[in-house]
Amino acid sequence: MGELVKVAVDAMGGDFAPVEPVKGAVEAVNENQGIFVYLVGKEDVVNAELSKYTYPKDRIQVVHASQVIETGEPPVSAIRGKKDSSIVVSMNMIRHGEADAFVSSGSTGAVLVGGQVIVGRVKGVERPPLAPLIPTEKGASLLIDCGANVDARASHLAQFAAMGSIYMEQVIGVKNPRVAIVNIGMEEEKGNALVKETFPLLKANKNINFIGSIEARDIPKGTADVIVCEAFVGNVILKLYEGVGATLIKKVKSGMMSTMRSKIGALLVKPALKTTLKSFDSSQYGGAPLLGLKGLVVKTHGSSKALEFKNSILQCIQFKNGQISEKIKEHIADNVAPAEER
Amino acid sequence: MGELVKVAVDAMGGDFAPVEPVKGAVEAVNENQGIFVYLVGKEDVVNAELSKYTYPKDRIQVVHASQVIETGEPPVSAIRGKKDSSIVVSMNMIRHGEADAFVSSGSTGAVLVGGQVIVGRVKGVERPPLAPLIPTEKGASLLIDCGANVDARASHLAQFAAMGSIYMEQVIGVKNPRVAIVNIGMEEEKGNALVKETFPLLKANKNINFIGSIEARDIPKGTADVIVCEAFVGNVILKLYEGVGATLIKKVKSGMMSTMRSKIGALLVKPALKTTLKSFDSSQYGGAPLLGLKGLVVKTHGSSKALEFKNSILQCIQFKNGQISEKIKEHIADNVAPAEER
Numbered sequence: 214m215g216e217l218v219k220v221a222v223d224a225m226g227g228d229f230a231p232v233e234p235v236k237g238a239v240e241a242v243n244e245n246q247g248i249f250v251y252l253v254g255k256e257d258v259v260n261a262e263l264s265k266y267t268y269p270k271d272r273i274q275v276v277h278a279s280q281v282i283e284t285g286e287p288p289v290s291a292i293r294g295k296k297d298s299s300i301v302v303s304m305n306m307i308r309h310g311e312a313d314a315f316v317s318s319g320s321t322g323a324v325l326v327g328g329q330v331i332v333g334r335v336k337g338v339e340r341p342p343l344a345p346l347i348p349t350e351k352g353a354s355l356l357i358d359c360g361a362n363v364d365a366r367a368s369h370l371a372q373f374a375a376m377g378s379i380y381m382e383q384v385i386g387v388k389n390p391r392v393a394i395v396n397i398g399m400e401e402e403k404g405n406a407l408v409k410e411t412f413p414l415l416k417a418n419k420n421i422n423f424i425g426s427i428e429a430r431d432i433p434k435g436t437a438d439v440i441v442c443e444a445f446v447g448n449v450i451l452k453l454y455e456g457v458g459a460t461l462i463k464k465v466k467s468g469m470m471s472t473m474r475s476k477i478g479a480l481l482v483k484p485a486l487k488t489t490l491k492s493f494d495s496s497q498y499g500g501a502p503l504l505g506l507k508g509l510v511v512k513t514h515g516s517s518k519a520l521e522f523k524n525s526i527l528q529c530i531q532f533k534n535g536q537i538s539e540k541i542k543e544h545i546a547d548n549v550a551p552a553e554e555r
Numbered sequence: 556m557g558e559l560v561k562v563a564v565d566a567m568g569g570d571f572a573p574v575e576p577v578k579g580a581v582e583a584v585n586e587n588q589g590i591f592v593y594l595v596g597k598e599d600v601v602n603a604e605l606s607k608y609t610y611p612k613d614r615i616q617v618v619h620a621s622q623v624i625e626t627g628e629p630p631v632s633a634i635r636g637k638k639d640s641s642i643v644v645s646m647n648m649i650r651h652g653e654a655d656a657f658v659s660s661g662s663t664g665a666v667l668v669g670g671q672v673i674v675g676r677v678k679g680v681e682r683p684p685l686a687p688l689i690p691t692e693k694g695a696s697l698l699i700d701c702g703a704n705v706d707a708r709a710s711h712l713a714q715f716a717a718m719g720s721i722y723m724e725q726v727i728g729v730k731n732p733r734v735a736i737v738n739i740g741m742e743e744e745k746g747n748a749l750v751k752e753t754f755p756l757l758k759a760n761k762n763i764n765f766i767g768s769i770e771a772r773d774i775p776k777g778t779a780d781v782i783v784c785e786a787f788v789g790n791v792i793l794k795l796y797e798g799v800g801a802t803l804i805k806k807v808k809s810g811m812m813s814t815m816r817s818k819i820g821a822l823l824v825k826p827a828l829k830t831t832l833k834s835f836d837s838s839q840y841g842g843a844p845l846l847g848l849k850g851l852v853v854k855t856h857g858s859s860k861a862l863e864f865k866n867s868i869l870q871c872i873q874f875k876n877g878q879i880s881e882k883i884k885e886h887i888a889d890n891v892a893p894a895e896e897r
Contacts, residue, residue, distance in 0.1 A: 350802055360739060363747040397702060397790040405705040405787045429791040430798035445747045448739040449771040449788055450795060456772035457799040460692055461835065465807055468824075468831030475827035481820025482811050489810030493803065 217249040218533045220526050221303035221312040224254030225281045226319025228516050235262040237522020242272045251276045253299045278302040288322030304331035307508035314509035314529040318517040325361050328503045328510040337545035338505035342373045345501035348493045349435030355381050356440050359447035367410035370441055375544050376504040377439040378421045383535035389422050393437035396426035499524030559591040560872050563645035563654040566596030567623045568661025570858050577604040579864020584614045593618045595641045620644040630664030646673035649850035656851035656871035660859040667703050670845045670852040679887035680847035684715045687843035690835045691777030697723050698782050701789035709752035717886050718846040719781040720763045725877035731764050735779035738768035841866030
C-alpha cells in the first residue's frame with residue numbers, strides 16, 4: 214500500500230450535515246484502506262455523530278472549526294469573514310499540504326470562491342470550471358463548466374475542454390475521450406458568438422479528441438464524453454436533466470397507479486424498474502470536481518446522502534494517483550500559454 | 556359563423572411531406588368549419604395526395620409552387636433565390652392579405668428569415684421570437700425565444716416577455732400568465748450579464764405578471780406560464796427536454812423487459828402508462844408561433860405528423876380572432892417604444 218490519500222470532509226455542509234457526511238466518511242475508510250479522512254466542523258457535534266460507528270480510529274481525525282458558512286451568504290464576504298468555518302479551515306489544509314482533497318456539500322458559491330482564493334489556481338489556468346458527471350444511456354459524461362464562470366470567454370472554454378479531457382481519461386478511465394461543444398445545430402457555422410469563437414480553438418488542439426458540436430437532445434445518448442459549455446448553459450443542462458427526470462418518473466408512477474389493472478402490474482414491474490432507473494441517478498457518481506486548482510476540491514449536491522459522500526471521497530484516490538493537477542499544469546503550459554500573453 | 560380563417564400550409568416541408576401536411580389539412584377542415592386551407596406546393600404531387608381523402612372541396616385549394624427549400628440550404632440565399640418555393644409563395648400570400656397564417660415544418664432558418672423579410676415585423680418589434688409550448692406537470696408553458704435570435708439583447712428579451720404573455724393569455728387562455736426569466740439561481744443578483752440587465756426591465760413592466768427567476772429544474776413543474784430566455788439557452792432547453800424524455804422512456808421500457816416477472820407487469824401497466832405519458836408529449840400542442848410578425852407564422856417540428864399539422868392549423872383561429880398581432884402592436888407602442896430610441 215502506498216501513501217494514504219488525505220481527504221478533508223466538510224462535516225457541517227449540506228442539507229443532512231453532520232449525519233450524512235460523517236456516515237459517508239466512515240463508509241469510505243471502511244471500504245478502502247488507502248483513505249484518511251479529516252472531518253472538519255464543530256468538534257462536539259462531529260464527535261457525537263462519529264461515536265455511533267465502528268471504524269479504524271487511525272484513519273479518521275476530527276478537526277475543529279467553530280463557524281459554518283450558510284448557503285444564502287454572499288460567498289466572497291463569507292470566505293473573507295469566517296476564517297474558522299469548515300470550508301476555510303479545510304481549504305487551508307490543502308494549501309498547507311496537510312490534505313490532498315476537500316469534499317463539501319456546502320454553499321457552492323463559497324466553495325468556488327474559496328477554491329480560487331485559498332487553494333489557488335494551477336499556473337496558466339484562467340478559470341477553474343465545475344465539472345459534474347451526468348448519466349447517459351452509455352454511462353456518464355462530464356459536463357464542463359457547470360456554474361463556476363458565467364460569461365466566460367472562448368479561451369476559458371478551450372481550457373475547460375483540455376482539463377475535462379484529462380480528468381475523464383485519468384480519473385474515470387475513458388480512453389481518448391470524445392470532446393464536443395454544446396451547440397444549437399451540427400454545422401460548424403451554427404451557434405452564438407462564443408461558440409463560433411471557441412470552435413476553431415478546440416479544432417486546433419491536437420491533444421484532445423474533438424468531435425465537433427453536440428445538440429442538447431444528444432447529450433443523454435452519450436455521444437460525447439466531455440461536454441463543453443459556458444456555465445450558464447451548463448447549469449441549465451444540469452438542472453433541467455434533474456427536473457425532466459423527476460417529472461417523468463412522477464408521471465410514470467402516477468400512470469401505474471391510475472387503474473386497478475396497472476396497480477397490479479406496477480407491483481411486478483417495480484423491482485426491475487428500480488434497478489434500471491438507478492443507472493440514471495447522478496448521485497452514484499459522487500460530486501463535481503472544481504478543476505484547475507492546486508489541490509482537489511469536490512462539490513457534492515446540497516442534498517447528498519452518505520453514498521455520494523463516500524463515492525466523492527473514494528474518487529480522490531484516482532485524482533491524486535493520476536496526478537491530475539500536475540497533468541493539467543503540463544497541458545496548459547504546452548497548449549494554452551499563448552492565450553495568457555494576449 | 557364569422558369570416559373563414561385562411562391558412563397556407565407548406566405541403567412540401569418536413570420529413571413526411573406531402574403525406575402528413577395534406578392529411579392534417581384535411582382533418583382540420585373536416586373538424587372545424589371556420590378553416591380554409593391553401594395547400595402550397597407542387598400541384599401534381601399535392602393533388603395526387605389530396606385525391607385520397609373526402610373533404611369539403613370549397614375549403615381546400617391547391618396553390619402551385621414549383622420549388623422546394625431543403626433543410627440544409629443557407630436560409631437567406633434560399634429565401635432570395637427560390638421565389639417560387641412553397642415557403643416564399645405562402646409568405647407572400649400573407650403579405651398580400653390572401654392568407655391569415657402559414658404553417659410549415661420545413662427549414663427553420665428559412666421560415667425565420669422569410670417571416671422577417673417577407674411577412675415583416677410589427678412596428679416597434681425588434682426581433683420576432685420563436686415560442687413553442689412545452690409540456691409540464693400542470694399543462695404547458697411557453698418557451699420564448701427558442702432559436703430565432705442568438706446573442707439577443709435585454710430589450711429583446713423584455714419584448715419576448717410581453718409578446719409571450721399576450722399569446723399565452725389570448726390564444727392559450729391562461730389568465731394573467733406568470734412570466735419568469737431562466738436563471739441559475741433564485742436571487743435577483745444571480746445570473747449572467749444579460750439576465751441581470753433584463754431583470755429590472757421585466758420588473759418595471761406593469762402589463763405583465765413577472766414572478767422573477769426560474770431555475771431549469773422547476774420548468775417541468777409548471778411554476779411559470781411564460782419562460783423567457785435567450786435563443787441559445789431556449790434551444791438547449793427544448794432539445795434537452797426531448798432528449799432526457801426519450802432516454803428515460805427507453806430506460807423504463809428496458810427495465811420492464813428485463814425479467815420475466817416484470818414483462819408480465821409491463822403488459823398490465825402499458826395502457827395506463829401510455830395515456831399518462833401522452834400528456835407529456837409536445838406534439839399535441841401544435842407548432843411554435845413566430846411572434847411579432849404582421850401575420851401568423853407557425854413552425855412545426857420537422858418530424859410532424861398529421862395531428863400536429865391539424866392542431867397548428869386550428870390554433871390559427873384563436874390567433875386571428877384574438878387579434879394577437881394588433882395587441883402586440885399596441886403593447887409595444889405603449890411600453891417598449893423608448894428602447895427603440897436609444
